[in-house]
Amino acid sequence: MSEENFKIADIIFAYIKGTITESELEELTEWMNAAEDHRKLFQQIITSESYRDKDAVYRRFDSYYDFDRLWGTIRTRKRSMWKYVAAAAVIVLPLLVTFLLQMKQEGISSGKIALQPGKSLATLTLSDGSSKVLSPENFDLMDGSKRIVNDPGGLNYQVEDTSTCAETTYNEITVPRGGEYKVTLSDGTRIWVNSESYIRFPVVFQGDERRIWVAGEVFLEVAKDAERPFIVNTEKLDVKVLGTRFNVRAYPDEKCVQTTLVEGCVQVDNSRGEVAVLHPSEQLVYDVRDGNHEVREVDTELYVSWKDGVYVFVSQRLEDIMSLISKWYDVDVFYQNSAVKDMMFSGRLKRYENAEALLKVLERLGGVKFSVQGKTVVVEDE
Structure with a gap:
């Protein structure tokens, strides 16, 4: 393993722990943008539970690879060296990150344990496939002709003239465990993205609707637009609104999908084509096992206070x-x-x-x- 890869692995560990510095963020972003495999590997590490379990990684590794033989081949076949080095990096980097994680955990466990809260951390994937690690730092960047501003208040899409946007392009935000992030979309809709969550959205909304895709948990304050309904797609439900405040919880590992309405009115369509209309202080609970749903009155603070x-x-x-x-x-x-x-x-x-x-x-x-x-x-x- 090269010294450079050791360094990148340590930076990824710092990202997972929430201790990454601004200079490390820049270095990590450069590394991810250098190759598509780097970006995929990074996403795999921060979203997969298997890479947090050292034994699971070892089992997978031993099942498919002979490490000593691989490095022996690299030494003897110099002409194709870089191909094998790349293959080894894909294998070893997640293993190394897990190993570093385990070592630091063992070091921590000998003293006083403190379950530290999460931080503002996320990964932004632009329309060209490049990625940038997000934290509460100030920066501007362009996605085509669209300006994106990041500051301690979150990510803000600034589009002054939508008439120049002939093609619909999409961005994605992935928030790891122990992270959160705020996003203001081009129409003014504000989204709080909770830990272990994902959103996909147009850089500029085109046509007669505003549609985004969500996994995990988000709270939305949807900008009013009577001509264009706002639609939140989850794997099991579509939530349709004009202007409102509501919470969606749709984690893949949970048995239920919840939509909780704070203000306004929403229409919820499930995978069976059934429709329910929610009013303030109502919650729809969809059972992913049998496809049934129920609407109940709730204290919304219990379900949306996390964003405050x-x-x-x-x-x-x-x-x-x-x-x-x-x-x-x-x-x-x-x-x-x-x-x-x-x-x-x-x-x-x-x-x-x-x-x-x-x-x-x-x-x-x-x-x-x-x-x-x-x-x-x-x-x-x-």
Whole structure:
């Protein structure tokens, strides 16, 4: 492994941990834009749970590759050296990142553990396929003739004259675990993108509708436009609005998709072609297993307060609470007794505080204990 690749791997680890510096962000962006394989590898590392489990990586590696033979071939076949080096980099970089992650976790576990909250982190993919790592730094860039401004308030698409936009082009934003980001689209719609989430959207909206694609969790304040409805596509549901404030939670690993309306009115179409209309303080819950949905009245603060920096829990299952903590604090959760998953708790957690404060409160309420081992929270009953 070259010294350069060791350095890139360490920078990727810093990105995962949320400790990456501005100069490292620039270097990481240059490396991703140097080759399509680099960008794909980076996305794979930050979004795949397998790369956070060293044993899983070793098993995959041993199943498909003979490392000693590969490097022996590189040494003996100089003419095709770069081809093999590239192949080795694709294999070794995720392995190296996982190894570094494991080493740093082991170093941390010997002292006081602090479950640090997430930060403003994301990856922007432009219409030409190039990528840039986002953080609360000031910069401007162009995607074709469209200006994109980034500052501590998030990403802002500034298009003064849409008449020059003959072709619809798309951007994508991917937020890793332990990250979040804010985006203002070209029509003025504001989107809060939560941890482990993805959005795809036109740089400039064309035609008679405004359509975006979402996975994970987002909160939207949709700019009013009576002539062009705004449509949020998830894998299972379409949410159609004119101007409103609402939350969509559609994580692939969860059993339900939720749409929670704060203000305005939305129409929700499911994969069966069934339609439901929501009014303020109503939530549609779609069961991905049987395709059924129900509409219920809820306290919207419980579902949208995350975008204002607070988690509020009222008689909520412990498994659901720990799922939120897992995504935002970038930790895994292990239950020594699965029965504790259904215990009900209430509480309040400031999103940017150490999670241990909430865990101690839950312990004081009784019936459950927590311990932190590296990047894993172990849950057991008393």
